[in-house]
Amino acid sequence: MIRLANVAHDYGGRALLTGIDLHIAPGAFHFLTGPSGAGKSTLLKLCYGELRPVQGEIELFGQSLRGMSRDALADMRRRIGVIHQDCQFLDHLTLAENVALPFVATGRPVPQTDLRELLAWVGLAGQAESLPPTLSGGERQRAALARAVIMSPEVVLADEPTGNVDAEMSQRLLSLLVELNRMGTAVMIATHDLALIRNAKAQVSARVLRIQDRTLQSAGADL
Amino acid sequence: MSTLRRNPLRALGGARQTPGFGDAGRVVPASGITSLLTGITSAVMAFLAVFALALSLSSGQLAQRWSATLSQSATLRISAPPSEIGAQTAAVLEILRTTPGITSTRVLDQDEQRALLEPWFGPDLPIESLALPRLIEIIESAGGFDAVGLRLRLASEAPGAVLDDHTRWRRPLVQAAASLRALAWFSVALIGVMMAAMITLAAGFSLAANAPVIRVLRLVGARDAFIARAFTRRFAIRALIGAALGTGLGMLAFAILPVAGESGFLTGLGFHGAGWLTPLAIPVLAALIAWAATRTAAMRVLRRES
Structure with a gap:
């Protein structure tokens, strides 16, 4: 679904990633790890087209990112759910409205039953009418997950989804993502939380990728 | 709680939604x-x-x-020796009568001419002794008349007649406006x-x-x-x-x-x-x-x- 071939990226001439080859297949479960500043977020952004590579080819659902129009890219976001590190909500809208935003932003009617079920699934049915700034870190992360999956995407990309929550909450988030993966959604989680990865490996066959020395390596054995 | 204050309905129903839910106009x-x-x-x-x-x-x-008020009328001036002026006036009036677009014509009499000249020469001007040109006032119909054609006819039949259709006066005023x-x-x-x-x-x-x-x-x-x-x-x-x-x-x-x-x-x-x-x-x-x-x-x- 998402394919990167010999991709390189840099910020202002300082090389960050080189020679990246990656293929996210339907139903796959990937972890992306590596030290802070190694380029995990950058790699995720390349995967959903927010950044364009300096070198190499990126294919989203069989279409080359190069030459893809802004509208086509926007439409592609319906098939890729993204959970940002800092969630990124619209603070003047309620939680339910934020979760339903992908429908509103694409001019479709909001399926109220699905929305209620989804909020119940992430355990936020009671907070539907709260404004995002009043929520705790864990609630915000679960809301971000709900927003990422409301359009039933084929792949979910999560950037440090457990960065600001305690161990119990990260377990809960992980089990939601594992559940999603069992229903057929491909998942890629960028994290440096090794405990999270170990827990996941007990529940799902996950592949662990590590960014080291600007390249992507398989890191399955040492965990 | 601040959320309760924002929407009092929530205190009653709990699951009630914000008015305008999903309204694209509210995203900003x-x-x-x-x-x-x-x-x-x-x-x-x-x-x-x-x-x-x-x-x-x-x-x-x-x-x-x-342009409307000034273009509704025109003036014809006949300058000719006293012996010919009568004949030329008659000729001009005949031409005007047969010109399409002219409603009426009127030869200004001596009293009117005196009244016109009074501001410059005073009331005692012996107008009878002067070789004044004859003035004919022309009232146009709404469609107006063909000034060029009229001038050509006048030139051949009454060489002493000069047509002034006021365009000269009207143009700068209309241009200013x-x-x-x-x-x-x-x-x-x-x-x-x-x-x-x-x-x-x-x-x-x-x-x-x-x-x-x-x-x-x-x-x-x-x-x-x-x-x-x-x-x-x-x-x-x-x-x-x-x-x-x-x-x-x-x-x-x-x-x-x-x-x-x-x-x-x-x-x-x-x-x-x-x-x-x-x-x-x-x-x-x-x-x-x-x-x-x-x-x-x-x-x-x-x-x-x-």
Whole structure:
């Protein structure tokens, strides 16, 4: 679904990633790890087209990112759910409205039953009418997950989804993502939380990728 | 809890939704000062536009009035030796009678000629002893007559006759009124340009202030057109409301403006009859300008973003 071939990226001439080859297949479960500043977020952004590579080819659902129009890219976001590190909500809208935003932003009617079920699934049915700034870190992360999956995407990309929550909450988030993966959604989680990865490996066959020395390596054995 | 205070219905039902849930117009938070300034700018510009519009309509009417009153009549002057003047006058009158477009002709008698000359020569002018030209007043029909054709006929049959159809006098006056009108229309256009500039600045500010909102909307798959629409709708509505207020005030000012004198230029300034409908176009135009300016600004920002 998402394919990167010999991709390189840099910020202002300082090389960050080189020679990246990656293929996210339907139903796959990937972890992306590596030290802070190694380029995990950058790699995720390349995967959903927010950044364009300096070198190499990126294919989203069989279409080359190069030459893809802004509208086509926007439409592609319906098939890729993204959970940002800092969630990124619209603070003047309620939680339910934020979760339903992908429908509103694409001019479709909001399926109220699905929305209620989804909020119940992430355990936020009671907070539907709260404004995002009043929520705790864990609630915000679960809301971000709900927003990422409301359009039933084929792949979910999560950037440090457990960065600001305690161990119990990260377990809960992980089990939601594992559940999603069992229903057929491909998942890629960028994290440096090794405990999270170990827990996941007990529940799902996950592949662990590590960014080291600007390249992507398989890191399955040492965990 | 603050959320309870925001929506009292929640205290009752718990699961009740915010009014306007899913309304695309709410994705951009309202910003008080920008919307107020946009409204005020639109109101002031519309108020000024009403005056410029009144000036352009009035000068247009003035030009028309001048050209209408002056073009309805013409004068024919016959200069000839006293022995021939009678015959030439008769010939001219015959020509005029058979010229299409002339309603009536009248030879000015000596008393009238004396009255015309009195301001210059006094009342005791022995007019009978002077070889004065004969004057014939021509009243045209609405369609007017062919001045060139008439001159040609006169030249061959009454060489002493000179036709003055007042075009000479009328042209500079009509030209003055026309340039006044052009100037007024130019002012209307300038006001439009200025409004576009002001709204572009306000929209630019709003887009910059809402950069995080735009980022979130892109993240969840909103197309550029949707994001731009969230801004254009807001600015167009503000401009419409502001301009409607300004236009209303401007029209009110003309409605209660004291009328100066019976005739003259100032009497014509203002709106008459159906003319009162023209300023109603100002709020619509203001909304269109705001829409276009905001859309241009939004699309520029969005394209620059990636």
